[in-house]
Amino acid sequence: xSLPLAGHAAEGTRIQVTGxxxxxxCYYSGVMGxxxxxxxxxxxxCALWCSAGGIPVGLLAEDGTVxxxxxxxxxxxxxxxxxxxxxxxxTVEADGMLYERDGLNYLVVSDVVSDLDITNQNHDxxxxxxxxxxxDPNK
Amino acid sequence: xxxxxRTTSEVVRAALMAITxxxxxxxxxxxxxPVDIGGPYALLDQNGQTRTQADPDGKHQLLFFGYANxxxxxxxxxxxxAQVVDELAADGIDVTPVMITxxxxxxxxxxxxxxxxxxxxxxxxxxxxxxxxxxxxxxxxVEIEPLFQDPEYGWIYSHGSFVHLLDGDGELLTLLxxxxxxxxxxxxxxxxxxxxx
Numbered sequence: 554x555s556l557p558l559a560g561h562a563a564e565g566t567r568i569q570v571t572g573x574x575x576x577x578x579c580y581y582s583g584v585m586g587x588x589x590x591x592x593x594x595x596x597x598x599c600a601l602w603c604s605a606g607g608i609p610v611g612l613l614a615e616d617g618t619v620x621x622x623x624x625x626x627x628x629x630x631x632x633x634x635x636x637x638x639x640x641x642x643x644t645v646e647a648d649g650m651l652y653e654r655d656g657l658n659y660l661v662v663s664d665v666v667s668d669l670d671i672t673n674q675n676h677d678x679x680x681x682x683x684x685x686x687x688x689d690p691n692k
Numbered sequence: 693x694x695x696x697x698r699t700t701s702e703v704v705r706a707a708l709m710a711i712t713x714x715x716x717x718x719x720x721x722x723x724x725x726p727v728d729i730g731g732p733y734a735l736l737d738q739n740g741q742t743r744t745q746a747d748p749d750g751k752h753q754l755l756f757f758g759y760a761n762x763x764x765x766x767x768x769x770x771x772x773x774a775q776v777v778d779e780l781a782a783d784g785i786d787v788t789p790v791m792i793t794x795x796x797x798x799x800x801x802x803x804x805x806x807x808x809x810x811x812x813x814x815x816x817x818x819x820x821x822x823x824x825x826x827x828x829x830x831x832x833x834v835e836i837e838p839l840f841q842d843p844e845y846g847w848i849y850s851h852g853s854f855v856h857l858l859d860g861d862g863e864l865l866t867l868l869x870x871x872x873x874x875x876x877x878x879x880x881x882x883x884x885x886x887x888x889x
Contacts, residue, residue, distance in 0.1 A: 565726055577871045578768070607758075607769075609853040609869050621869055623727055652726045655866055655880045661726060 565650035569666070572614035572647075573673060574640040576600040577621065580611065590682045593642060593673030599686040600641040610637045612647060612660055620651070620660035640665070644672040729856070730864035731831030735792065735818040738805030743818060745862025752787045752885050754868070755856040757834045759795035760807040760817065769855055769870040772877060774812035776868075779878040785885055790816045792828050794836040832856065857881050 579591040579599060590596065592613065604610055612620040625637055646669070649662040681687055730745070737743045747753050754773045773789045780787050789812055793799035796819050808815035819825070829836060855868040855877070865884045868877045 577869070581871050607853045609871065650726065654726075655883075657869070659726065 565652045565661070567649070568651045568660075569646065569648050570612065570614050570618075570620065570660075571644065572612045572618075572620075573642065573644050574600075574622070574637065575611045575613045575619070576603040576608055576641070577611040577619065578603055578608040580613070580619070586679065586682045589675070590679040593675040594671050595676045595679035595682045597642040597671060598681060599683060601638060602686055604637050604641050610641070612645070612662075618658065620658045623652075623659050623661050625662040626665060640668065642671045642673070644669040727833065729832055729867075730858070730862065731827075732862070733792075733824065733828035733831060735820040735824055735828065736801055738801060738808070738817045740801050743816065745858070747788050747858075747860045747862070749786075749788075750860035752785075752860060752865075752881075753790050753856075753858040753862070754787055754881070755790045755792065755832075755858055756854075756870075757792050757794050757829070757832065757836075759793050759799050760791075760804045761798060770808075770811050770815075772868075772870055772872070772874060773855055774815070775874045776878045776881055777812060777814065779874060780882060780885070783882070783886075785882070787881070787885070788816060789814060790818065792818045792825070794829075794834070796820065796822070796825060857884060 573592055575592055576596065576599060579585040579596065580588060585591050585599065610622045612622055646666040647662045648664040648666050649660050652659040732745050734742055734744050754776060756769050756773060758769060770791065777787050777789050791808060793804065799817060799819050801819060804817035804819060808817045855870055857865045857868060859865055868880060
């Protein structure tokens, strides 16, 4: 079941955008590393933790614009559900509605046209960011 | 990221980069939120009193779904809410911070008040029977899923992401992503409570 749109006309713009599903907390805070390090394969594990823990996911478009993802496809929850976990760090081609509100870009993804998997293979450059996102089995 | 958030939430607040999601001046007249969020609920606060989506004093509300010992997003969202409440109070605007628990086994009437009071003395914690809580989860499109059991803190849950700004009747005005810094979140909230122009 998809989320119903609000009863009154909420003006949105249909867009198609390609970009990476990112962990918005680590991307904006800088606390885990530079923006280049907290995306892609280097940050995949942490992005899973953050998404599961409630951090809103975003879509980082090729032009650098970040869209706050309100929902994806048929998930009946706001920025949650299994779909966002499966797409963490993946590059996707998304079709959806853009709502600009409070200076933020909110995206309701109606269709993930293609899931290109993790295309940003940056773990050779950065390793696992942060290293402790993979628990040490010896501790 | 759980370990990082546990120890660095205050650092993170200070270190938030100049977000490209620059919070513009909100307009109360803008379109309703594009996703239909919100609705009635009736739960118990930390004093055992029934509280609904409407604030008894008609104040605006900041609502988040979390739990008192949550080490994930709550460690960012709840302090953010507290700071926004204080910033608005400095302008003479009273806003009530409210948390609806996603872990009623851990957050009970007699246990959730103290940890919330450490975050802000005005924090209202709400809990209740499973059916009553599910009504609120459904209304606000919040999904809750147990992730794993921490030997020290009990069950760790996946849950909702956004802080909800509600009016005194409990109607949604807008969402505040908890990645915003205090100034940005306050600016957005103020724009709905005291609209300009």
